[in-house]
Amino acid sequence: MSLSLYQFSVPVFEGSLAAFLGVLDKAEAHAEARKFDATNYLALRLAPDMFPLTRQVQTFCDHAKNASFRLAGAQPPVIADDETTFAELRARIGTTRNHLKTIDAGAVDAGADRDIVFPIGPKLKMRMQGPDYLMHFAFPNFYFHLTTAYDILRSAGVEVGKRDFLGNIPRISPV
Amino acid sequence: MSLSLYQFSVPVFEGSLAAFLGVLDKAEAHAEARKFDATNYLALRLAPDMFPLTRQVQTFCDHAKNASFRLAGAQPPVIADDETTFAELRARIGTTRNHLKTIDAGAVDAGADRDIVFPIGPKLKMRMQGPDYLMHFAFPNFYFHLTTAYDILRSAGVEVGKRDFLGNIPRISPV
Numbered sequence: 292m293s294l295s296l297y298q299f300s301v302p303v304f305e306g307s308l309a310a311f312l313g314v315l316d317k318a319e320a321h322a323e324a325r326k327f328d329a330t331n332y333l334a335l336r337l338a339p340d341m342f343p344l345t346r347q348v349q350t351f352c353d354h355a356k357n358a359s360f361r362l363a364g365a366q367p368p369v370i371a372d373d374e375t376t377f378a379e380l381r382a383r384i385g386t387t388r389n390h391l392k393t394i395d396a397g398a399v400d401a402g403a404d405r406d407i408v409f410p411i412g413p414k415l416k417m418r419m420q421g422p423d424y425l426m427h428f429a430f431p432n433f434y435f436h437l438t439t440a441y442d443i444l445r446s447a448g449v450e451v452g453k454r455d456f457l458g459n460i461p462r463i464s465p466v
Numbered sequence: 467m468s469l470s471l472y473q474f475s476v477p478v479f480e481g482s483l484a485a486f487l488g489v490l491d492k493a494e495a496h497a498e499a500r501k502f503d504a505t506n507y508l509a510l511r512l513a514p515d516m517f518p519l520t521r522q523v524q525t526f527c528d529h530a531k532n533a534s535f536r537l538a539g540a541q542p543p544v545i546a547d548d549e550t551t552f553a554e555l556r557a558r559i560g561t562t563r564n565h566l567k568t569i570d571a572g573a574v575d576a577g578a579d580r581d582i583v584f585p586i587g588p589k590l591k592m593r594m595q596g597p598d599y600l601m602h603f604a605f606p607n608f609y610f611h612l613t614t615a616y617d618i619l620r621s622a623g624v625e626v627g628k629r630d631f632l633g634n635i636p637r638i639s640p641v
Contacts, residue, residue: 294469294578303601332586335499337512337621375548403469408641416641422469424480427635434609435631442617446512456610460602466591 296403297396300362300425304355305391307437308384310458311348314441318322318449329377331363335443342436344443346372348380351436352387358392358429361407362421363398469580472571475537475600477636478568479493479530483559484614485521485633490556493624504552510618517611519618521547523555526611527562533604534566536582537596538573 322329333345342350349372360367368390375382407424411417419428441456497504508520517525524547535542543565549555582599586592594603616631 294471296469298597299474301602306602307606333536336616341620417638418641419638422473423637426474427481428632430605431482431609431632434606435613437629438610438613439617442512442614445516457603457606460597463592465595466593
C-alpha cells in the first residue's frame with residue numbers, strides 16, 4: 292500500500308482540533324455549573340512564565356495551519372491573535388479547521404519530497420524535508436501546546452479525560 | 467518519493483524519548499542546586515486525580531514501545547512498572563530506546579496495510595489500520611503523556627523550555 296503524506300497530516304490535525312472543541316464544551320459546562328465566567332480560564336497558566344490558555348490555543352491552531360499549508364506548498368494564511376472570550380477561542384479553532392478544509396490533498400502528496408522553509412522565532416529561518424518537518428517539528432509542537440491547554444483546564448478542575456483529548460478516533464472497531 | 471511507515475514511527479518516538487532524558491537532566495540539576503532529593507519529583511501531579519510523574523513516564527514509554535512493535539507485527543515486550551527513583555526512570559527510557567533499536571524497519575514498512583489489534587483498558591480490544599493507529603491513537607497518546615510529564619516538571623520550577631522538549635531535531639539546517 293502506498294502511503295499518502297496528506298493522510299499523515301491534515302486529517303490528524305483536524306481530528307485533534309475537533310476533539311479540543313469537546314474539551315472546551317466541558318470547561319464551559321464546568322464554569323456554568325460553578326457559576327463563574329468561562330473567560331476566567333483564558334489567563335490561566337501552569338507556571339507564571341508559561342503561556343496562558345489563550346496563547347496555547349492560538350499556538351496549536353497555528354502549528355496545525357502552518358504545517359498543513361507549507362506541506363501543500365502554499366503560504367499559510369495569517370489569523371490575528373486577538374481572542375478575548377471563550378466564544379472567540381472556539382471560533383479560532385473553527386477558522387483553523389475551515390482553512391484546513393481548503394487544502395488540496397494532491398498538493399500535499401505531490402510535495403512529499405519538497406523542502407519546507409519556516410521561521411523559528413523572529414529572525415531565524417530553517418529548512419527541513421517535508422515528512423521530517425511534519426513528524427519532528429510540527430506534530431511535537433502541536434501536541435505540546437494542545438496537551439498543555441488540556442492540562443491547564445484539567446488542573447483547574449474541568450472534568451475531562453483522555454477520551455475527550457482523543458475525540459472521535461476514525462476507522463476504529465471493536466474486535 | 468515513496469514514504470516509509472518506519473520513518474513516520476520508530477525514529478520519531480526515539481527522538482522524543484532521547485529529548486526527555488535532557489529534561490530529566492535539568493530536573494536533576496534543579497534538585498541538586500536547591501538541595502532537595504530528585505525523588506520528590508516522582509509523585510508530583512498536576513491534579514490529585516491525574517497520574518504522577520512516574521506513571522506519566524511509564525505510560526509514554528509504553529505507547530512508544532507498543533506502537534512500534536505492533537506496527538512491525540511483533541509482540542511488544544513487557545516492562546515492569548516498578549520505578550521508584552530518578553535513576554530508574556531514566557533507565558526505563560533507556561530500556562525502551564534499546565527495545566526500539568531492535569525493530570526491523572523493513573517489517574514496519576512491509577506491514578503498512580496490516581490491521582493492528584490492541585487493548586484499550588483491561589477488557590476491550592480494538593482494531594485499526596496501521597497508519598491510522600499510529601497517527602490517531604499512538605502519537606496523540608504518546609505526546610499527551612510526554613507533554614504532561616514535561617508540564618509537571620515545568621510547573622514545579624524546572625528551567626526547561628520548548629527546545630528541551632523538542633531535543634535534537636534531525637536533518638534541519640538554517641536557510
